[in-house]
Amino acid sequence: MSNTPLTPGVVAGRLGPEDYDKNFADAYPPLDPHEALVAADRCYFCHDAPCIAACPTEIDIPLFIRQIQTGMPKAAGKTIFEQNILGGMCARVCPTETLCEGACVREAAEGKPVKIGHLQRYATDTVMGIGSHPFARAPSTGLVVAVVGAGPSGLACAHRLAMYGHDVVVMDAREKPGGLNEYGIATYKTPDGFAQAEVDWLLGIGGITIKTGVRLGRELALAELREDFDAVFLAIGLAGVNALRAEGEAHDHVHDAVDFIAELRQSPDRRQIAVGRRVVVIGGGMTAVDAAVQAKLLGAEHVTMVYRRDRSRMSASQHEQLHAVSKGVQIITDATPLRVLGDGAVSGVEFAYTSEGADGLETIGAPFVVPADQVFKAIGQKLEAAPGGLEIDGSKIAVTGSGRTSLTGVWAGGDCAVGGDDLTVTAVAEGRDAAEDIHAELMAASRVAAE
Known part of the structure; x- marks a missing residue:
């Protein structure tokens, strides 16, 4: 057993170069x-x-x-x-x-x-x-559709519309297209730049233009999009992060897990990503698992996931929970954060155990502290700002049928819209089905105009 003292604080380069390559290799190699x-x-x-x-x-x-x-x-x-x-x-x-x-x-x-x-x-x-694309594009219809958001739902919608012969302009706030697939999924699940390779392959259908660095509500206005395009599909995701609502949340080294995952995905050198010796991840979904596992892979010595309800209520699948445990992540359930402790920088998180009562979750028993020098919040996301004029249901855009919103000529799908399971595959289905509905609507309008 080594007598070398454990490195305190949040530091980069905890591991040797070969360890990073091994830890972030393809987690599930392909079949021959x-x-x-x-x-x-x-x-x-x-x-x-x-x-x-x-x-x-x-x-x-x-x-x-x-x-x-x-x-x-x-x-x-x-x-x-x-x-x-x-x-x-x-x-x-x-x-x-x-x-x-x-x-x-x-x-x-x-x-x-x-x-x-x-x-x-x-x-x-x-x-x-x-290399060659398996689908042929239909003759151009002369119609142009705006897709706001280049994540799974937006890309699926754009591809189906382009296949039908429509021209599509896909706009995204980020520097790269791909959305969740590019910025929000653990590196070891999609190594070797697969997300961008998939986007490039998808664009092989033709008829799709990508514009990055443009955000709805900043460079883009929904009213103008409705005026300039024959239809609009919103796939803007959930850019806002829910607050922890616990004292001390503003301490140094308390981060949003989605930002940590994105930083790791975009880093050309994982040795430069700083990670704590003791890491606490608050949440019970896939983002929490991805953040916790990757903190461990970066060299964190102790990583603890804490979720406020019992394990059966975690949105992360049992397979992913077991994967986290296999990497050395401790999972604590039925506990909610009370305070983030520290003097400037975080030193721990105080939790209280919870129980389901008549009025929802209730805290029970004596509080306990999990030591930490880094904390990641993975407690869900929300619409950063609702586009003007759209009906909102709770914290998402209200839709009916195949993604129709309350505004004529505007559809929505993916995480920003009501329904689904916040999964990549669900977002793809919603984008595809919205494209079918948009195409049918545009063709019906074209026939009426021609009569």
């Missing part, structure tokens, strides 16, 4: 052709296919697995992309254990589902590796 054939052979090809019903984008899973089994991975990839143009990313980040694989008959019978996610990656990687 033989492994893919073996995995595909386990599928029962159910006629009622509960896996399809469990997929928000309704990919024909038995069909694409049959295509892999019969030596046609390119056809399998196209089957996936017909329903989910971001099927490559979804194969990497979807909680398949609670969606398609959770519904798999093999899971019910044996506790070991078909590796649907791995097979989807195998098929989509095959198609994307060819």
